[in-house]
Amino acid sequence: MTDATAGQPAARPRREKTSLLTQDGRTKRRNAAETRFKIYGIIAISIGLLFLMGMLITIISNGSRAFTQTFITMEVTLDEAVLDKNGNRDLADIRRVSTFGYAPLINAALENKVQDLGIETLLEDGAAMRAIMSASAAAQLRDYVLSNPDQIGETVEFQFLASSRVDGYLKGRVTRESIARDRNISSAHLLLIDDLMEQGTVERSFNLGFITGTDASESRPEQAGIGASMIGSFFMMLVVLALSLPIGVAASIYLEEFAPKNLFTDFIEVNISNLAAVPSIVFGILGLAVFIQFAHLPQSAPIVGGLVLTLMTLPTIIISTRASLKAVPPSIRDAALGVGASKMQSVFHHVLPLAMPGILTGTIIGLAQALGETAPLLLIGMVGFIASEYPDGFVGGFLDPNSAMPAQIFEWAKRADPAYYERAWGGIIVLLVFLMTMNLIAIILRRRFERRW
Amino acid sequence: MNDMRLLERDVDTNDIKIAARDVQVYYGDTHAIKDVNVDIADNTVTAFIGPSGCGKTTFLRCMNRMNDTIDIARVEGVIKIDDEDIYDKNVDPVQLRAKVGMVFQKPNPFPKSIYDNVAYGPKIHGLAKNKAELDDIVENALRRGAIWDEVKDRLQEPGTGLSGGQQQRLCIARAVATEPEVLLMDEPCSALDPIATAQIEELIDELRQNYSVVIVTHSMQQAARVSQKTAFFHLGNLVEYGSTGDIFTNPQDPRTESYITGRIG
Ligand SMILES: Nc1ncnc2c1ncn2[C@@H]1O[C@H](COP(=O)(O)OP(=O)(O)OP(=O)(O)O)[C@@H](O)[C@H]1O
Numbered sequence: 001m002t003d004a005t006a007g008q009p010a011a012r013p014r015r016e017k018t019s020l021l022t023q024d025g026r027t028k029r030r031n032a033a034e035t036r037f038k039i040y041g042i043i044a045i046s047i048g049l050l051f052l053m054g055m056l057i058t059i060i061s062n063g064s065r066a067f068t069q070t071f072i073t074m075e076v077t078l079d080e081a082v083l084d085k086n087g088n089r090d091l092a093d094i095r096r097v098s099t100f101g102y103a104p105l106i107n108a109a110l111e112n113k114v115q116d117l118g119i120e121t122l123l124e125d126g127a128a129m130r131a132i133m134s135a136s137a138a139a140q141l142r143d144y145v146l147s148n149p150d151q152i153g154e155t156v157e158f159q160f161l162a163s164s165r166v167d168g169y170l171k172g173r174v175t176r177e178s179i180a181r182d183r184n185i186s187s188a189h190l191l192l193i194d195d196l197m198e199q200g201t202v203e204r205s206f207n208l209g210f211i212t213g214t215d216a217s218e219s220r221p222e223q224a225g226i227g228a229s230m231i232g233s234f235f236m237m238l239v240v241l242a243l244s245l246p247i248g249v250a251a252s253i254y255l256e257e258f259a260p261k262n263l264f265t266d267f268i269e270v271n272i273s274n275l276a277a278v279p280s281i282v283f284g285i286l287g288l289a290v291f292i293q294f295a296h297l298p299q300s301a302p303i304v305g306g307l308v309l310t311l312m313t314l315p316t317i318i319i320s321t322r323a324s325l326k327a328v329p330p331s332i333r334d335a336a337l338g339v340g341a342s343k344m345q346s347v348f349h350h351v352l353p354l355a356m357p358g359i360l361t362g363t364i365i366g367l368a369q370a371l372g373e374t375a376p377l378l379l380i381g382m383v384g385f386i387a388s389e390y391p392d393g394f395v396g397g398f399l400d401p402n403s404a405m406p407a408q409i410f411e412w413a414k415r416a417d418p419a420y421y422e423r424a425w426g427g428i429i430v431l432l433v434f435l436m437t438m439n440l441i442a443i444i445l446r447r448r449f450e451r452r453w
Numbered sequence: 454m455n456d457m458r459l460l461e462r463d464v465d466t467n468d469i470k471i472a473a474r475d476v477q478v479y480y481g482d483t484h485a486i487k488d489v490n491v492d493i494a495d496n497t498v499t500a501f502i503g504p505s506g507c508g509k510t511t512f513l514r515c516m517n518r519m520n521d522t523i524d525i526a527r528v529e530g531v532i533k534i535d536d537e538d539i540y541d542k543n544v545d546p547v548q549l550r551a552k553v554g555m556v557f558q559k560p561n562p563f564p565k566s567i568y569d570n571v572a573y574g575p576k577i578h579g580l581a582k583n584k585a586e587l588d589d590i591v592e593n594a595l596r597r598g599a600i601w602d603e604v605k606d607r608l609q610e611p612g613t614g615l616s617g618g619q620q621q622r623l624c625i626a627r628a629v630a631t632e633p634e635v636l637l638m639d640e641p642c643s644a645l646d647p648i649a650t651a652q653i654e655e656l657i658d659e660l661r662q663n664y665s666v667v668i669v670t671h672s673m674q675q676a677a678r679v680s681q682k683t684a685f686f687h688l689g690n691l692v693e694y695g696s697t698g699d700i701f702t703n704p705q706d707p708r709t710e711s712y713i714t715g716r717i718g
């Protein structure tokens with residue numbers, strides 16, 4: 001043991017003896033630096049929270065109004081002379097009466113209502129008053145009659161949507177000044193609404209139609225809902241999940257665990273990172289060229305949207321999967337190989353389960369990104385079409401033209417009517433709820449699958 | 454050192470299990486193993502000793518081709534097991550590793566239950582026909598790993614929750630559960646107390662009846678206690694190889710002498 005000590009450097013002067021109870025200068029400076037750093041951190045987090053709060057407050061205050069709607073309740077007499085002239089309840093005959101045919105019934109019902117309640121109004125008849133009602137009222141009445149033909153001749157109570165101007169008046173968006181040059185509504189209508197509201201005929205309540213409904217024409221914002229585009233988004237996400245998860249995970253496992261490390265795999269690796277940085281609109285025009293113009297898939301269909309978003313999501317999934325595979329300690333692979341497992345067994349029995357939380361988190365984050373993506377959908381026509389109908393069955397869900405939530409929001413925000421602007425904010429709330437739910441699922445999955453080693 | 458015990462020990466058979474000729478290992482540009490020639494006998498415990506970083510682990514990993522998993526590692530020369538070249542292109546390293554088990558220097562239990570840790574090898578090699586047989590294999594392996602009493606009531610708890618020494622014994626149990634013909638043990642007792650060490654040494658001696666065991670150790674006493682043959686490595690060279698008694702009582706090379714008397718390393 002003698003030569004072990006021979007080569008040691010010359011002994012340095014001893015440290016001075018100090019008390020543990022008093023802090024020396026170095027310790028004080030170190031502690032001060034630490035405190036300063038903590039303060040910076042807290043300031044940074046506070047700024048972040050402030051922005052988040054501001055965003056949430058704006059969104060909720062602007063968007064929450066879209067979830068309520070003004071309804072007018074009244075009794076309509078389903079006049080047999082108008083609806084079924086032959087009196088034989090033959091559906092084919094009843095169908096011949098168009099929505100125009102139903103308008104007089106509504107006019108009459110309105111007149112009756114106003115008279116019954118004893119309200120004085122400057123408007124001479126029901127036809128003039130009908131501006132307070134949504135144009136959708138006649139269609140709603142007709143749908144009811146077609147599905148309940150036996151009710152013809154009876155008087156039935158209905159809850160109709162009020163027109164978007166009336167709705168805006170109740171929400172404070174429309175005022176007497178702002179309608180001065182509006183040909184759709186006059187201050188006489190607003191007076192009538194004031195009176196009807198006192199009597200409880202007009203009221204604002206929760207509007208399920210906004211969540212389940214379909215888009216409506218430019219002139220009927222009160223009727224528009226985000227439901228159909230939610231379905232469109234759902235089917236797109238199914239496509240993205242079904243394609244990008246297996247392809248992405250298989251590609252990453254191969255690249256990370258099996259592929260030889262050479263120039264070619266380096267090249268692939270660099271390009272995957274590049275793909276992740278490609279603007280999404282590029283994927284959109286690629287999808288237009290390849291899937292629609294070349295492969296002749298239906299335009300505006302969720303299957304095309306899903307394929308385009310898959311291209312976009314793949315790099316995200318591959319990068320996060322590879323990162324989580326890399327994070328599995330190599331000793332686990334050695335252990336498996338050491339007991340005679342094959343490469344594939346070591347990956348699938350030991351490495352993959354450990355990487356699972358990371359892979360799932362990456363996938364869900366990729367999906368959430370895809371769910372909120374708008375630009376590529378513009379290029380494949382998922383906004384050009386107004387989704388005013390639900391897709392027809394499960395297969396139709398993929399192939400029928402539809403919109404998607406972010407594209408629908410974009411479409412609404414673009415329209416002139418401020419009532420649509422309000423709906424765009426409401427749509428954003430729905431979208432955010434979906435995104436938050438997905439992130440929550442990601443967190444829960446991560447917690448569940450997480451194992452220590 | 455207990456010279457009396459060493460001298461009376463001899464090697465049971467002279468069958469050669471592993472024969473290495475001119476083995477070179479490179480890690481990139483680092484030449485980690487230089488010209489190693491060694492014949493490892495069957496039914497024998499062979500100890501590898503030498504200072505840290507001299508290449509004991511590297512050479513051990515050549516014998517079950519674990520170095521294949523390191524991209525930069527390159528192995529040259531010939532290593533034969535039962536006269537078959539294990540680096541032949543027809544050899545499947547997976548099959549080789551089922552034959553040549555390994556206990557790693559750092560304990561590396563799977564992040565699974567204690568039971569699954571041991572049962573995994575037998576399961577993938579189809580050693581058990583049913584659950585009862587598998588249970589038997591697991592119990593037997595854990596007993597031989599001198600850990601059964603400590604874990605028999607917690608077989609379903611994660612193997613990673615055990616103490617360092619317990620993990621080391623679990624890994625030994627895992628390695629013997631697959632019934633290898635050769636067992637490579639890289640410092641299997643580095644984290645064990647004297648009692649557990651004695652139990653493992655007993656196991657090694659018992660394994661010698663049927664297998665060939667190679668053990669890397671930093672403890673001269675352990676090498677002297679359990680092995681019949683000892684190889685001394687220094688800076689990637691196999692300096693001296695012979696019967697344990699000769700190496701410890703009558704070393705031929707001055708480097709061996711200074712190492713076993715504690716002057717280098
Ligand atoms: N994966 C690796 N990559 C590069 N060099 C390595 C690698 N593994 C080992 N080496 C080098 O090879 C040499 C031998 O290492 P090895 O692990 O075989 O030593 P050892 O004898 O087992 O030491 P110890 O007793 O400390 O475990 C060392 O110089 C080490 O730096």
Ligand SMILES: [Mg+2]
Pocket residue numbers: 509510511558639
């Ligand atoms: Mg080592």
